[in-house]
Amino acid sequence: MKSEWANHHIERLKRASETSEKPLIITAIDDEGYVIATTTQYGVKVKVEERMRLPGKLEAEKRSTAMNEQFKKALESLRQIWTANPSPIAIIGVGFIKNDFVKYVKNKAADVSKSIVDVKSVNNSGVAGIYEAMRSGVLSKAMKHLRIMEETEVVEEILKRLGKDEKNVTYGFDEVKKAAELGAVKKLVLADTMLRETSDEKRIQIEALMKEVERKGGRIIVVSTGHEAGAKLLALGGVAALLRFAQR
Incomplete structure (x- = not known):
């Protein structure tokens, strides 16, 4: 009799046990807009997608105003999704805007910010960035x-x-x-x-x-x-x- 589980038993057990009822909320944000999605048994479900292009860095005042407006909208959407089902949040994005958004959330919504478990960089914007993060394993800490x-x-x-x-x-x-x-x-x-x-x-x-x-x-x-x-x-x-x- 085998002293270890057969491979097919282990794989079946993994499939049976890895499906989480509580989703991970993933927010992808950069200078082209933001997307908020939740993980599901079969992948991810996009909840909100807002495309916008921030003014260039040479237009500092306009860029700052537009960024604050984007952060405000993104936080409103994030809070709504999080309130409906409080879950861990991962923030991803190209460049440093994601880090500025995390600071914004901490200042404006301390309750929501406590659920942020990971902040990661990706190479793609929007939904493509979310799929990249899921595929590449950069969200392994958040999933754990x-x-x-x-x-x-x-x-x-x-x-x-x-x-x-x-x-x-x-x-x-x-x-x-x-x-x-x-x-x-x-x-x-x-x-x-x-x-x-x-x-x-x-x-x-x-x-x-x-x-x-x-x-x-x-x-x-x-x-x-x-x-x-x-x-x-x-x-x-x-x-x-x-x-x-x-x-x-």
Whole structure:
């Protein structure tokens, strides 16, 4: 019997666990305008696109006025999107205008600025710049932050429900397995060590559990034990689930 997961198991697990319900908000801004998009399961969705060309650097006063107007509009759009679904924000762009925009956001909207997790340079403007950033991996830091945030939120939700003695949550392999067989598992939450550091027999059981949850429309979230949320999940046995309906 193999002592490691087969490659196709690992790939399927990656696909199952990497889809984030919380999007990353990406704002691309430069002297040609701005675009705001959010990440989705299948790529990015453009929310706002505003094209404008700033006056040249020799027309300093006009350029400054136009830039402030652009920043004002961009911040209004960004705040609207962020307020609807508070999520991490990445600011990208050609040149230094993106850095000036970050300063503007910090001065005008401290609450929004706290969600800015990364500022990166790209070679292309607008939507092309966003696709470049996604393709090249320059947003890996922001995506990692997003992942940790989601993992923390799901573990805290489990602990909150357990603390209130609610019946729409369960933990421990046997109890989660029972819930999965009933089609009750909305989110299966696994510590990453359950996949790497376990016996062959347990691996087979976990694989069967994952298949059952997926087959009945549930989602799998793998939590890293490299941060606090993972340690909390391990204290529950490394396996827990948020349920669609209460179990008695």
